[in-house]
Amino acid sequence: xxxxxxxxxxxxxxxxxxxxxxxxxxxxxxxxxxxxxxxxxxxxxxxxxxxxxxxxxxxxxxxxxxxxxxxxxxxxxxxxxxxxxxxxxxxxxxxxxxxxxxxxxxxxxxxxxxxxxxxxxxxxxxxxxxxxxxxxxxxxxxxxxxxxxxxxxxxxxxxxxxxxxxxxxxxxxxxxxxxxxxxxxxxxxxxxxxxxxxxxxxxxxxxxxxxxxxxxxxxxxxxxxxxxxxxxxxxxxxxxxxxxxxxxxxxxxxxxxxxxxxxxxxxxxxxxxxxxxxxxxxxxxxxxxxxxxxxxxxxxxxxxxxxxxxxxxxxxxxxxxxxxxxxxxxxxxxxxxxxxxxxxxxxxxxxxx
Numbered sequence: 001x002x003x004x005x006x007x008x009x010x011x012x013x014x015x016x017x018x019x020x021x022x023x024x025x026x027x028x029x030x031x032x033x034x035x036x037x038x039x040x041x042x043x044x045x046x047x048x049x050x051x052x053x054x055x056x057x058x059x060x061x062x063x064x065x066x067x068x069x070x071x072x073x074x075x076x077x078x079x080x081x082x083x084x085x086x087x088x089x090x091x092x093x094x095x096x097x098x099x100x101x102x103x104x105x106x107x108x109x110x111x112x113x114x115x116x117x118x119x120x121x122x123x124x125x126x127x128x129x130x131x132x133x134x135x136x137x138x139x140x141x142x143x144x145x146x147x148x149x150x151x152x153x154x155x156x157x158x159x160x161x162x163x164x165x166x167x168x169x170x171x172x173x174x175x176x177x178x179x180x181x182x183x184x185x186x187x188x189x190x191x192x193x194x195x196x197x198x199x200x201x202x203x204x205x206x207x208x209x210x211x212x213x214x215x216x217x218x219x220x221x222x223x224x225x226x227x228x229x230x231x232x233x234x235x236x237x238x239x240x241x242x243x244x245x246x247x248x249x250x251x252x253x254x255x256x257x258x259x260x261x262x263x264x265x266x267x268x269x270x271x272x273x274x275x276x277x278x279x280x281x282x283x284x285x286x287x288x289x290x291x292x293x294x295x296x297x298x299x300x301x302x303x304x305x306x307x308x309x310x311x312x313x314x315x316x317x318x319x320x321x322x323x324x325x326x327x328x329x330x331x332x333x334x335x336x337x338x339x340x341x342x343x344x345x346x347x348x349x350x351x352x353x
Contacts, residue, residue, distance in 0.1 A: 040293045041305035043344060047291075047337070048308050048315065055319035063322060066197035070204070072314040076288075077189075077203040078103075078269055080310040081262040082281050083288035084210055085136075085255035087306045090289050091218075092231040092251055093298025094143060094150035098135070099259050100281035101161035106132040107263030108165055111174045111273035114183045121183035129260040135161055136256015140249035158282065169275040176271035190268025203265040207307075210258065214303045227251060231298025288313060291337050295345050312337065 035042070055063050062068065082099050089096040110128035113119045119127070135157070142153045179186050189203035218224035226247045229237040238244045262281075267273055292309025294301025313334060320330050 039302075040300060041302040041308060042293075043341070044292045044305045044308035044312060048312050051312060051315045051319070055315065055322075059319070059322055063319065067199060068318065068322075070198045070200055072311065072318050073204045073207075074199075074201055074269075075318065076310040076314040077201065077207045078262055078266050078278070079281060079284045079288060079313070080207045080307060081203075081210060081265055082259060083285040083292075083306045083310050084207075084214055084303060085258035085262070086282075086285040086289050087292075087294055087301070087303050088214070088227065088251050088255050088258075089150070090231075090286075090294050090296060091227050091298055091301060092248060093234075093296075094248075094251075095154065095286070095296075096139060096150065096252070096255060097154040097282050098139060098158035098161055099255065099285055100278050100283075101158050101165065102132050102135045102256055102259040103263045103266060103281060104275060104278045105135070105161050105165040105168075105263070106260040107267050107273055107277075108169045108275050110186060110264065110267065111179075112169060114186065115174055115178070121185045124183075125185065125264060128263060129257060132260025132263065133253050133257040136259065137249060137253040139256070140252030143252065144245040144248035165275050171275055173275070174273040179267070179272065186264070186273070187268045187271060189265040190271060201268065203268050206261070206265060210261070211303055211307045218303060223247070223250070228299055231300075233299070284313070287334060287338060291334075291341050293341065293345070296342065297345075300345075 052063075082103055085099055086096055106128040109131045110121075110124045113124035113127055114121045139150075139154055139157055142148050142157075143150050176187075189201060189206060191202050193200045193202070193205075218227060226237065226242050229240070229242055230244050230247050234244050266278055270277060288310040289301075289306050290296065290309070291312055292301070292305035292307070294305060316333055317330050320333075321327070
């Protein structure tokens with residue numbers, strides 16, 4: 001009887017030790033999950049820093065030079081702005097496949113109004129921004145009021161806007177020399193500012209200011225909280241008094257306006273106005289958003305994470321090119337990062353349940 005009592009005590013102690021260990025593990029995972037929810041930009045920031053360290057170790061001062069680092073910013077300026085627009089839509093649990101077409105069509109409108117209708121370039125820019133806003137509003141109305149799936153809606157409008165772009169422009173490219181001579185304001189965002197050895201363009205500055213402004217709006221305003229609420233649970237948001245349809249339309253309209261801005265920046269980046277430019281921007285913007293930690297299921301993520309995601313793509317592209325590897329390795333690594341980002345998001349959501 002005494003031996004049985006001792007065995008029972010040992011078993012109880014072992015069970016308590018296992019329970020304590022298990023609780024400790026759950027506590028650690030819970031704390032990690034909570035931290036990742038509170039700071040969704042943490043993972044892409046860590047990946048960005050590690051990528052910079054790795055390429056810095058491989059290339060030394062050549063990679064860490066001010067020129068190389070600012071070149072990355074110049075290369076991702078257009079995609080970063082479009083990705084900011086994409087982020088707003090994905091935060092509402094939607095997706096916008098038409099962002100690239102809106103961007104290019106807006107830039108074409110700016111050029112056509114200036115060179116074919118004789119409208120002052122400044123007014124043409126405003127009309128191009130208005131056109132981008134209108135195209136985004138069309139997407140929003142179809143999604144919010146007609147309750148059509150965002151993927152299908154924007155897949156359709158992507159084709160419509162792209163076709164309208166080619167038909168309207170007659171596939172004509174406006175040359176850089178003509179723009180510089182007659183309407184230099186169209187190339188404004190391509191102008192450079194030198195700070196020491198670093199070279200910034202106004203397009204880079206516009207991207208950074210836009211991201212900071214959106215970060216403030218999403219975190220510090222009622223509209224920003226509504227965006228997250230609609231993405232997290234639209235039915236609950238509507239029951240709590242949020243006008244979900246208006247929020248959705250405003251999100252898509254703002255995304256269209258930002259894409260119009262990206263079209264203006266695109267002119268400055270490439271110098272000319274071409275209806276065939278930026279054909280992969282929609283995919284590149286989604287890539288930056290996903291790698292940046294914004295959940296494709298909506299309601300979670302940070303606009304700063306999107307910026308980090310765009311920079312990760314830029315660092316990998318430039319770093320691997322400087323190392324001298326085959327460009328296909330860039331696509332392979334970016335693809336692996338996308339899958340990893342989605343897997344991490346699913347893991348966080350599973351732990352939270």
